[in-house]
Amino acid sequence: MTKVLSAPDARRQEKLQAFDRLLTIMDELRENCPWDKKQTLESLRHLTIEETYELSDSILEGDLPEIRKELGDLMLHMVFYARIASEKKAFDVADVLNGICDKLIERHPHIYGDVVANDEETVKANWEKIKLKSGNKSVLEGVPKSLPALVKAIRIQDKARGVGFDWEKKEQVWEKVEEEMQEFKKEFNAERNEPINKEKAMAEFGDLLFSLVNYARFIDIDPEEALERTNKKFIKRFQYLETESAKDGKKMGEMTLAEMDVYWNRAKTLK
The missing domain is CATH 1.10.287.1080 (MazG-like)
Known part of the structure; x- marks a missing residue:
């Protein structure tokens, strides 16, 4: 007698057949x-x-x-x-x-073993501890060297947090942001307009960015996504400036900043 598959089982067969077709x-x-x-x-x-x-x-x-x-x-x-x-x-x-499959089973002992993990943070902590037991010499070993710097900062901080190396409160992180901002301002000499030590200024700017990424993580904002949304917003507004000024017979590169600002401010009112 031929077994009649239930709807979920039938769909599983379709998935397997589709994968076999691709192979x-x-x-x-x-x-x-x-x-x-x-x-x-x-x-x-x-x-x-x-x-x-x-x-x-x-x-x-x-x-x-x-x-x-x-x-x-x-x-x-x-x-x-x-x-x-x-x-x-x-x-x-x-x-x-x-x-x-073997890796997922090993790293989810709260599902496939007798470990208890009732929240996301515990799951992450267990994941990092298991990786260390599996032979990783460092918690940060799994962060790809070629990752873009902003994404890498996010991953580094996530992994450090997984083993308990983290701030306790977001207020502490914001204090760090303000501290780094002051240090960058000091190196940059923004108010005095003096020559800067570029290497030191770059180091301080990197510290500031890292601390901002940290704060974003504490308030559940993805810094990479936030920056990309801002990139897209800028592109949309700038292209509006280009298009609308061209309709008025004006050329980019020949307008004053004040003239461009008129179109830019108009673009800001659009959704």
């Missing part, structure tokens, strides 16, 4: 397409980074159809890397998937 297509492309045959782990790397940023853009835009498309592009890359590695007899996609 089949990947095999066919790797064996028959001139471009796909040439690709290496190294040649795909910069393309994967580009795809990741495209996914990030679609998430910030809240564009679910585009997120779906970008996830597909990234999924293709993951399968592509695994296919190349299998040709080198290093590992295949099954090894990759089983590896992450």
Whole structure:
């Protein structure tokens, strides 16, 4: 007798079939397409980074159809890397998937073991402790060196917090922000307009940014997302300035700052 699948089980079968279809297509492309045959782990790397940023853009835009498309592009890359590695007899996609499954089970003892963790902070702390037991020499070892500096600051602070190295109250963090602001102002000599020691000023500016990232974390703001939203807002307003001034027969680079400010202030009133 044939078992009739329930709706959730039927959907699981569709997912498995879709993944199997992707594996089949990947095999066919790797064996028959001139471009796909040439690709290496190294040649795909910069393309994967580009795809990741495209996914990030679609998430910030809240564009679910585009997120779906970008996830597909990234999924293709993951399968592509695994296919190349299998040709080198290093590992295949099954090894990759089983590896992450084993890792998730090991690092969630509150789900798959007898450890109790009733809040997010406890889960994070347990995660970092397990990583240290697994052979990591430093809590910060898992932070990629090539991460953009702002994102890296967020990850460093998150990981330090996971083992209890953190401020207790947001007021303490804000005091640190103000302290760093004063130190930067002193090095920059903003009021006296004197020559500055660029190296010292840069160091103080870095400390100020780091402390602001820390404060943002305490009030549950993602600094990377906040800055990107501001970038997008500036781009929108500046492009309005360009477009509307051109309609009036004016050219960028030939207007005074006061003239440009008229369009800029108009742009600020738009949603």
